Amino acid sequence: MTIEHAQLDWNADGQPTSHQFGDIYFSRESGLEETRYVFLQQNHLRERWQQLKDNHHFVIGETGFGSGLNFIAACELWLATAPETAQLHFVSVEKFPLSKTDLIRVLALWPALNAISLELITHYPCFVGNGFHRLNFFNGRIKLTLIINDAAIGLTQLLASQNPEFAGYCAKIDAWFFDGFSPSKNPEMWSYALFSAIEKLSREGTTAATFSAAVPVKKGLIGCGFSIEKIAGFGRKRDMIKAVLLEKKITVSADIQSHRSYSAYPIPWTIDAESIQSKREKCVAIIGGGIAGCTSARALAERGWHVTIIEKHNALAQEGSGNPQGALYAKLSPENEPQAEFNLCCLQFAFHFYRHLWNDIGGKTGVLQLAYNQKEIILQKNLLEKFLSIPDLVKFVSAEEASQLAGIFLSHSGIFFPEAGWINPKKLCHYLVGHKNIEIITGIEVKKLEKINDGWILNNNHSLSFPYVIIANAGSAAEFPVTKHLPIKTIRGQVSYLPVTEKSRAIKTVICSEGYLAPAENQQHCVGATFNLGETSLELREEDHQKNINTLYEQIPSLASVWQSQQQLSGHVAFRCTLPDYLPMIGPVADAELMQKHFSALRKNARANIEKTGNYLAGLYINIGHGSRGLTYAPLCAELLAAQMNHDPLPMPRELSNVLNPARFLIRDLIKNKI
Ligand SMILES: Cc1cc2nc3c(=O)[nH]c(=O)nc-3n(C[C@H](O)[C@H](O)[C@H](O)COP(=O)(O)OP(=O)(O)OC[C@H]3O[C@@H](n4cnc5c(N)ncnc54)[C@H](O)[C@@H]3O)c2cc1C
């Protein structure tokens, strides 16, 4: 799944041409003026954005991200014309991304756009393979979703289902920028499959513009139902096409054979069809003030939602998120399965998310993952093929290099994440809730959660009724009747606070093996953590301190005997919340009874042809199950949940978001005939 970067040739004026396609990226006369004329002006963006209402969002879809010039020009116009509370989603698909070096060189052609270009350059991701990259700019006012893939395949991942009948239950594009190379040089870019996805992603009123007036482009757009107009092109180009979708035709695909007893497509149980029509006020209560609750609050507040966090303790982040130091890390995998894709997607988003926050919430000291046993040595060897060429993301280091990075002698080789570090989750939570749309109520435990006509009431208290509720209280979610069917497990964990010593003061990076050790903060190191499934005690235990210390000594012998548990150590005990597949649970809460009834045919036939969307409890969502990786998972999961609730483009491929769906165990159990 390795990707191919763009290969550029440069002319004497410093303008790029694609070596692969022998075509230009933009007009030689003025790329920027061409973008403004072809894409911004012909989609009437200035007028549309000036009329946009507060808190609304607008979605641009682009084929061919290239140098990002169109994106940057759109950002410039958005910042000048749209209300400050509105959000621009720019979704762009690119098969041959520029290297960062080339990106910098191209964007230097427009010094007037420097401020925005620099943002893109700073956050431009590393590309491991095909996939989604969500980048938020200007306090969430602009959200870029860069999809690395062939255009048709990439856009298909924005659809709600592979089943053509249900594909359109997804966020729609308001304006298209069709900017592939010209159809004569790049015919596969303008395929039937591409236009088929475009049709499903468009709504009545969607506009489109393209520099090309070639026949396949015109035919494709007309086939999608667009009314097209040929107008004068930019510069030396004779003409171009602008288009609008005036009327959306409902087409029933010929390949649907509903009389079959098995489905040709995955059953669309993941779709929450009712929520798409919802006209409820954007007002939400979040139960739980840990990192899941606080990241969700921030993601929704930036989308104009009014958020109330309700936390049972007298302060935020007292339980799982109550450690003074946590490591930002994730297990990389040589495989291309969902767990691996999810970990990588979260890790890359987390690097972007925390990039500006390190000074406020912890330290970007890098994270070293030691190859401390045979299993880990083999794993890291197997990672080489996929990750060796991406040192900005992860570096493979010898024991000697690891020792230099860590500041102490280490006898194991390892992998090093230069963009990672340690985080104080409490500080993070406090930072995140610092937004005018977020209110916090502490000292109230939600014991009752009941459905009312147009929302949910908490503790039978009418002043605590909300159109929407998010359950973000980790393992305690099992206590609500509406979520008691979920297979939640809790795992006790204890971290130990070790006083800084002369030797340990030298530690410069987070060192992870079986456990983890962070560089000293406030004269102590946070070291962890123990794992005890099913235990419920909140007491700090000396034997657990000793276990943490022993694990540390085993993997970092140069620290041996620096600390002893008899020193009356302090620490923190809390419970991780996990699910049987070790993935979080993000999305709408299933109406378990109704869903069992509607999908009962799965008991006999796993591929039963059930042409029904899922049954979800209107307005009720969940964000739990972050296990030992909350710092890595929570930012992207919050972004996903907010996108689902706000009906804007998802930050990850639809199939990956389906893997996190709260009804997944219910469906699996039906298939296994276990319920
Ligand atoms: C010892 C230990 C070490 C860890 N180390 C790391 C690490 O290094 N890196 C990492 O990424 N992750 C680590 N984790 C995991 C990480 O801490 C969790 O994944 C994360 O804190 C989960 O956040 P959360 O918001 O889902 O849950 P929590 O932080 O537990 O938040 C849930 C909140 O809900 C509140 N609540 C519960 N019930 C109710 C109710 N009925 N009404 C109102 N409020 C309620 C609770 O008081 C709590 O504040 C560690 C976990 C433990 C236990």
Ligand SMILES: C[S@@+](CC[C@H](N)C(=O)[O-])C[C@H]1O[C@@H](n2cnc3c(N)ncnc32)[C@H](O)[C@@H]1O
């Ligand atoms: C004209 S350039 C785009 C210029 C770009 N919009 C900009 O602002 O710089 C065309 C882009 O389409 C990309 N491309 C070509 N074939 C593709 C395909 N099959 N799928 C996705 N992208 C493709 C190219 O790599 C190139 O970046």
